[in-house]
Amino acid sequence: MGERVLLIGVYGMELVECGGALAANVAAGGESFATLMLCRERMRADVRKAAGVLGVQEPDFLGFRNGYVAVDEEHKRALVRVIRTVRPSIVITQDPEHSLADLDPDRRPAMTLILEALGLASREFAADDGLEPHPVPTIYYMTPSRPNCVVNIAPHWEQKCSAMDMLESQMEFSGRHWSEALAPGDAEALVPGFAEIGSDLERGRAVHRALDRAVHIYHGIGHHGHYTFAEAYRREGDFHLPTLVR
Structure with a gap:
């Protein structure tokens, strides 16, 4: 039986890097979603095509600015809104250990932001958004430094x-x-x-x-x-x- 799986990615290619798991979930009768923080305008059309190949729902592009991702109220609200709207049973996102040493800009603040948003989505934070809180779902880290499971x-x-x-x-x-x-x-x-x-x-x-x-x-x-x-x-x-x- 499939799940409601949400990929929270920083860049566009992450949608394909965990595309096997997203496609397998769709094949099992589930729904796979993706929200991406930083994705250049030219890349967005490509990502939409890739999502169509994998059976992923229309990607959500948050439009954050490269080099300016911050753990502040504005960015937290944007991610919490996505989590409460999709209401996933599983979230896939980047690995905290890997992102710490990754020299791609924004990965470190993005990781803290993602974890904060997952925690806040089930609490009273931003209650004025009109959406019901959503409990912290099961979390899987993609391309991890220390994996503990694999997906066929x-x-x-x-x-x-x-x-x-x-x-x-x-x-x-x-x-x-x-x-x-x-x-x-x-x-x-x-x-x-x-x-x-x-x-x-x-x-x-x-x-x-x-x-x-x-x-x-x-x-x-x-x-x-x-x-x-x-x-x-x-x-x-x-x-x-x-x-x-x-």
């Missing part, structure tokens, strides 16, 4: 890859970056025929496909797991089980 995404692997392909502005940026950052021999080892690929867009797609495949195999069958491709997560708090499970 093998049935949704090609769906996830197709969604990543939709992020054309990101793929172009990645293609330029890796063309400059990788030695020719290293690029060729990663993607055979890399030098012959004719555009930054296709170079970015090819490298992302190779990297994503490696990462998801590593967390799946590469760890002697039950799944060929798996997304790694860390669930906040203990697992509460009526009986032991395999």
Whole structure:
């Protein structure tokens, strides 16, 4: 049975990075939602296309300013409103440990803001918004430093890859970056025929496909797991089980 799953992301690509779990939830009869704090105007059309591939509801773009994310009333109200409107049973968001050392701007204040909003959504904060408080749901941290569970995404692997392909502005940026950052021999080892690929867009797609495949195999069958491709997560708090499970 599916859940109401809400991704609270900082940047647009996070929607695809946990796209396997979001797609699996939809396939199980649930609804998957996404709200993104910082997403460039050009990127938004790409993210909408990716969401359509994954079966995610129309993404909500909060329009925060790069470099100015703050743990203040305005930003808290915006996130609390999303949580109370969607009323998720599960929230997926960035990993606090990983975001602490991440040099992407805004990740550190964004993480504190997200945790504050999750706590405040069930309390009397911003009661004048006209929405009923919503209790803190189950939280999963994506791409964690220390995962404690994985999700089978093998049935949704090609769906996830197709969604990543939709992020054309990101793929172009990645293609330029890796063309400059990788030695020719290293690029060729990663993607055979890399030098012959004719555009930054296709170079970015090819490298992302190779990297994503490696990462998801590593967390799946590469760890002697039950799944060929798996997304790694860390669930906040203990697992509460009526009986032991395999």
